[in-house]
Amino acid sequence: MTDTASMHAAKAAKDSSPVGPAPGRLPIDYAARRPTFKTPRALRWPLVILAVTLAALFSWTLARMFDRWQAPAGYYSHGPLILPIAIVTAWLIIRARGLPMHSTPWSRRLALALLAVAMVGHLASMFARVTFVSGFMLLPVMAACVLYLGGFPMLSRLWFPIAFLAFMVPLPDLTIYNINFKLKIVAAQASTAIVNGLGTPAFLKGSDIFLPSGKHLTVEDACSGLKSLISLLAFATLFAYACKLRGYKRLLLFLSAVPIAIAANIVRISVLTMVAHHYDPALCVPGGWVHDLMGFVVFVIAFLLMFLLEELLDLLPGARSGNWLGSTLVPHLSRAPQA
Numbered sequence: 001m002t003d004t005a006s007m008h009a010a011k012a013a014k015d016s017s018p019v020g021p022a023p024g025r026l027p028i029d030y031a032a033r034r035p036t037f038k039t040p041r042a043l044r045w046p047l048v049i050l051a052v053t054l055a056a057l058f059s060w061t062l063a064r065m066f067d068r069w070q071a072p073a074g075y076y077s078h079g080p081l082i083l084p085i086a087i088v089t090a091w092l093i094i095r096a097r098g099l100p101m102h103s104t105p106w107s108r109r110l111a112l113a114l115l116a117v118a119m120v121g122h123l124a125s126m127f128a129r130v131t132f133v134s135g136f137m138l139l140p141v142m143a144a145c146v147l148y149l150g151g152f153p154m155l156s157r158l159w160f161p162i163a164f165l166a167f168m169v170p171l172p173d174l175t176i177y178n179i180n181f182k183l184k185i186v187a188a189q190a191s192t193a194i195v196n197g198l199g200t201p202a203f204l205k206g207s208d209i210f211l212p213s214g215k216h217l218t219v220e221d222a223c224s225g226l227k228s229l230i231s232l233l234a235f236a237t238l239f240a241y242a243c244k245l246r247g248y249k250r251l252l253l254f255l256s257a258v259p260i261a262i263a264a265n266i267v268r269i270s271v272l273t274m275v276a277h278h279y280d281p282a283l284c285v286p287g288g289w290v291h292d293l294m295g296f297v298v299f300v301i302a303f304l305l306m307f308l309l310e311e312l313l314d315l316l317p318g319a320r321s322g323n324w325l326g327s328t329l330v331p332h333l334s335r336a337p338q339a
Helices: 002-016 041-057 059-069 079-097 105-127 131-168 173-197 226-242 248-255 257-278 289-314 324-333
Strands: 203-205 208-210 216-218
Touching: 041 059, 041 131, 059 079, 059 105, 059 131, 079 131, 079 226, 105 131, 131 226, 173 203, 173 208, 173 226, 173 257, 216 257, 226 248, 226 257, 226 289, 248 257, 248 289, 257 289
Parallel strands: none
Antiparallel strands: 203 208, 208 216
């Protein structure tokens, strides 16, 4: 009886004890680690008033930017997505790290000075009809407002979502034209060299690739790869910030977006040139299904290369890897109702 009672007591103690972590691993209490954030009541109305005021002050700029986003042959069709992405990123940062507030007289004076300089730049560029300068002035204005309300601790949390808004500001048309022309020539020259290397005789005249039997393919401005380059830079910035890499590896991942976008576009033009040579050039012009399909394939290839490069960079010696995004989403998802 004594042995039986002892066995039952030991079994009951084992069942009532919490399951311990695996050997060599520490227990993780996601509920305890989950940060909490509530906007102070004193800040709610000032934030609403601030948002309405900024929208009114920059209404002319935002309207001009919206026109550029909606342009049929524009390079900033991703523009409307930038603000929602920045808002979600800010929310995730706050969920992961909290939002410290420590405004000091010195930080408030600095914020007011920054705000004054940025507003002068905004008003001057607005009267001069220089949209992109006015658009970029929105960033220091928002940074100054954050600095005034919460000091440097709050600005250190929210600097990235504010800086990310730069990708929604279109560059001047002249700058776009100069970059576009150079990218178009580079893409046409490299694609012609690749096609010749594959055994198909081709020569380049301007931006026209001439093939046997009188066929030719024109590398238009839209085929320069600039649109995909700008979009991929925005993705690479967000990806480099949220990925598990740290230190110089993050910078390398971000900078890799430029050669990856250019290389992917060169592959795209080379494939279109081969299709035009062996089949019908009409398939490779805007509206042709091969042309449109390859535009999608370029982004898929570029994204896959970015993920592959992240894994390769993680193998290099350097700063320890970590992922704040995972520590944000896992606790948040743990709150979901269980089936």
